[in-house]
Amino acid sequence: MLNRILDSIGGGLISKTTVRVRSIQSEDGTRSAESSEAICVPDSSSSSSELDSTLNQTDMERGVAGFAIGPINDDNIISGIISSYENVSIADKSDNSDELEERSNSENKLLTVDIKSFDILNTVSCSTDVIIAQTTDVNDYDRYGFRKQSRYISKQDYDNWCDSYSIQCGKKKLKWEKYMESSGLACKSELPTRFPPKSEKFLNLVREGVPSEWRGNVWWHLVRGQYLLNKNKDTYKSLLLKVKEYQTLGDTSKLPEGDVIERDLNRTFPNNIHFQKEPFQNNEPKKITSLRNILLAYSIYNRDIGYCQSMNFLTGFLLLFMNEEKTFWMLVIITRRFLPGVHNLDLEGVNIDQGVLMLLMEGNLPTLWPYIEATCKSHSNKPYHLRRTNEFLHALPPITLCTASWFMCCFIGILPVETTLRVLDCLFYEGSSFLFRVSVNLIKLAEESILKDKPYETLFDYLIGSDKNSDERAENLSYVNADELNIEFFQVLQRIPRQLLDCDNFFDKVLFKRRASFKRFASGEGG
Amino acid sequence: MNSNVASVKLVLLGEAAVGKSSIVVRFVSNDFSENKEPTIGAAFLTQRVNIDDHTIKFEIWDTAGQERFASLAPMYYRNAQAALIVYDVTKPQSFIKARHWVKELHEQASGDIVIALAGNKVDLIEENGENERKVATEEGQKLADEENLLFFETSAKTGYNVNEIFLAVGDKIPLKRPNDNANENGSGNNQNSSRVQLTDANANAANAGNCSC
Numbered sequence: 001m002l003n004r005i006l007d008s009i010g011g012g013l014i015s016k017t018t019v020r021v022r023s024i025q026s027e028d029g030t031r032s033a034e035s036s037e038a039i040c041v042p043d044s045s046s047s048s049s050e051l052d053s054t055l056n057q058t059d060m061e062r063g064v065a066g067f068a069i070g071p072i073n074d075d076n077i078i079s080g081i082i083s084s085y086e087n088v089s090i091a092d093k094s095d096n097s098d099e100l101e102e103r104s105n106s107e108n109k110l111l112t113v114d115i116k117s118f119d120i121l122n123t124v125s126c127s128t129d130v131i132i133a134q135t136t137d138v139n140d141y142d143r144y145g146f147r148k149q150s151r152y153i154s155k156q157d158y159d160n161w162c163d164s165y166s167i168q169c170g171k172k173k174l175k176w177e178k179y180m181e182s183s184g185l186a187c188k189s190e191l192p193t194r195f196p197p198k199s200e201k202f203l204n205l206v207r208e209g210v211p212s213e214w215r216g217n218v219w220w221h222l223v224r225g226q227y228l229l230n231k232n233k234d235t236y237k238s239l240l241l242k243v244k245e246y247q248t249l250g251d252t253s254k255l256p257e258g259d260v261i262e263r264d265l266n267r268t269f270p271n272n273i274h275f276q277k278e279p280f281q282n283n284e285p286k287k288i289t290s291l292r293n294i295l296l297a298y299s300i301y302n303r304d305i306g307y308c309q310s311m312n313f314l315t316g317f318l319l320l321f322m323n324e325e326k327t328f329w330m331l332v333i334i335t336r337r338f339l340p341g342v343h344n345l346d347l348e349g350v351n352i353d354q355g356v357l358m359l360l361m362e363g364n365l366p367t368l369w370p371y372i373e374a375t376c377k378s379h380s381n382k383p384y385h386l387r388r389t390n391e392f393l394h395a396l397p398p399i400t401l402c403t404a405s406w407f408m409c410c411f412i413g414i415l416p417v418e419t420t421l422r423v424l425d426c427l428f429y430e431g432s433s434f435l436f437r438v439s440v441n442l443i444k445l446a447e448e449s450i451l452k453d454k455p456y457e458t459l460f461d462y463l464i465g466s467d468k469n470s471d472e473r474a475e476n477l478s479y480v481n482a483d484e485l486n487i488e489f490f491q492v493l494q495r496i497p498r499q500l501l502d503c504d505n506f507f508d509k510v511l512f513k514r515r516a517s518f519k520r521f522a523s524g525e526g527g
Numbered sequence: 528m529n530s531n532v533a534s535v536k537l538v539l540l541g542e543a544a545v546g547k548s549s550i551v552v553r554f555v556s557n558d559f560s561e562n563k564e565p566t567i568g569a570a571f572l573t574q575r576v577n578i579d580d581h582t583i584k585f586e587i588w589d590t591a592g593q594e595r596f597a598s599l600a601p602m603y604y605r606n607a608q609a610a611l612i613v614y615d616v617t618k619p620q621s622f623i624k625a626r627h628w629v630k631e632l633h634e635q636a637s638g639d640i641v642i643a644l645a646g647n648k649v650d651l652i653e654e655n656g657e658n659e660r661k662v663a664t665e666e667g668q669k670l671a672d673e674e675n676l677l678f679f680e681t682s683a684k685t686g687y688n689v690n691e692i693f694l695a696v697g698d699k700i701p702l703k704r705p706n707d708n709a710n711e712n713g714s715g716n717n718q719n720s721s722r723v724q725l726t727d728a729n730a731n732a733a734n735a736g737n738c739s740c
Contacts, residue, residue, distance in 0.1 A: 267562050268564070270561070309596075313564075344595075396602070405567035494571065
């Protein structure tokens with residue numbers, strides 16, 4: 001029930017209804033400031049000067065305009081936020097304070113409630129469907145600016161999980177610092193930019209999760225981004241100049257993807273404060289400007305790809321961790337090295353990757369496979385791997401429409417934020433084989449979820465009939481409407497990844513549990 | 528429970544950002560988001576609607592709109608009984624794209640597919656005046672008449688004509704009840720009962736609330 005209510009609030013929040021709620025009074029404000037500090041700096045021994053400059057910068061950008069919109073007058077909150085980022089200048093606050101104050105006051109007149117009545121208000125507003133309240137409470141957003149609550153995860157679940165995860169992160173960071181020290185690399189005084197060469201120890205640390213404020217630098221190191229950037233020192237700048245030139249000439253034929261890109265800018269992370277324009281702001285958010293720059297520059301840099309939807313998510317997400325130029329080169333590296341051909345005009349790489357994934361499913365998910373295969377529009381009776389070469393490329397089962405998006409977005413927007421970050425850590429270390437590992441395990445979880453329900457168990461017995469020979473099985477399959485089962489499975493596949501909030505559990509208990517069985521394909525895949 | 532449940536596979540087609548996902552979300556959850564994230568690959572949603580004495584379960588494939596994803600489309604429309612082609616009344620290019628989809632469906636999809644045409648975002652015209660309109664209602668109607676399509680102008684934002692267009696599709700489909708075939712064949716009974724349970728579980732999981740229509 002709570003989830004249901006929270007869901008409907010979530011919808012209302014995105015649709016930007018006009019009523020705002022000042023939801024915090026000072027007592028709660030103090031508490032919220034403390035907890036936000038704990039999230040921001042999970043390791044209590046580290047000083048805030050160690051925080052990623054990108055994070056500092058982004059919070060400076062949004063310090064007033066974003067996090068503190070509603071509660072700007074609540075000194076407890078604002079000082080709480082600021083105290084967790086020593087570098088944040090409060091000059092921004094005075095710049096906008098008149099405007100904000102005015103707005104805040106008018107909001108106050110509209111509606112001022114405390115947290116308890118806020119809950120009631122939401123319940124009421126959902127059932128009457130008249131007003132859905134919007135709040136810009138700092139507690140509603142995670143440290144990256146994403147709304148904590150989603151259709152599948154309640155804010156309460158998020159906060160409960162985050163409390164213990166933050167402690168884990170603190171412990172992990174200590175390990176990282178120790179490792180850095182033992183490798184002779186300083187990391188106490190400033191944000192590290194140099195890291196040890198790859199090793200088993202390093203891999204294990206990456207698999208446990210990179211400290212979030214180090215992420216941009218660690219990723220950049222792992223993909224050897226600086227090497228590429230040094231080789232192409234002025235490329236990005238000159239691409240931007242070219243884009244400018246085409247724009248001033250008004251020559252749309254030179255920027256054929258311009259319209260599509262423009263339409264997708266505001267559709268990229270509408271639930272993230274860094275990408276969301278507040279009604280009182282005149283300028284678009286800086287992240288949106290960078291997003292446009294990168295996508296346009298890329299569209300003329302690589303004409304084979306141009307712009308493919310999903311690149312907006314990749315770019316936007318990376319922009320939360322590194323600057324514009326580095327993000328551009330990360331996008332080049334992802335589309336060239338990790339997902340070659342996937343975003344191409346003909347989506348050739350998608351078909352290849354999904355074909356490979358289906359082959360892996362045949363090997364790894366024997367229970368499930370006959371049922372997937374039955375929905376495959378190929379009528380060959382041979383086992384999948386013995387069919388005519390590449391036949392599967394023309395006969396992919398419909399679930400690949402779901403799994404394709406996993407690859408195209410590298411799970412951004414599909415897994416919860418922190419889980420996505422952990423996947424990216426490993427992707428950048430281990431290469432694209434890791435995406436297959438995650439995918440196969442998600443499919444396995446979906447299978448478990450389906451088999452758990454009694455009716456399906458019966459259905460599966462009926463469908464697969466382990467004691468029957470293959471002819472009988474084929475006959476049985478024709479009786480069952482495999483399409484319907486497939487659709488059911490598709491829905492579970494849509495849902496399962498979005499619920500995986502507990503990334504430690506997913507990584508420790510699912511991804512790396514059966515190390516041996518994955519060696520086979522992990523070793524076959526390069527980086 | 529109602530045993531007369533008929534499934535209708537419906538596919539949404541149309542240019543990027545015309546509001547395909549928003550129409551589905553309005554129909555399924557009666558909800559709307561101003562900036563809806565683009566659909567990558569495809570999304571699948573279901574909604575049940577009661578009409579007279581029977582229930583139609585819409586199984587909706589919501590597809591990605593960008594041109595390069597079009598090559599994946601045959602995967603969904605191959606078995607579809609209905610298609611909803613969406614354009615944006617403020618974007619002439621999207622109407623040209625809609626014409627292409629009509630042509631492709633007539634050539635490639637099953638012969639008796641029911642096609643509906645939706646001119647979406649009419650709220651923008653109410654809000655900003657007739658100047659905003661770039662595709663006349665008559666143009667949409669003309670295409671619909673020529674090609675034998677259902678036609679509605681819609682707004683996912685206000686909900687205008689959204690339920691109506693799905694109901695019209697439901698009305699026009701020659702309904703085949705899922706148990707029609709099974710009843711002819713005694714051995715099919717067992718299978719039929721599992722399927723009924725299946726659809727029920729499915730509806731509960733997929734839909735937060737029932738359609739109000």
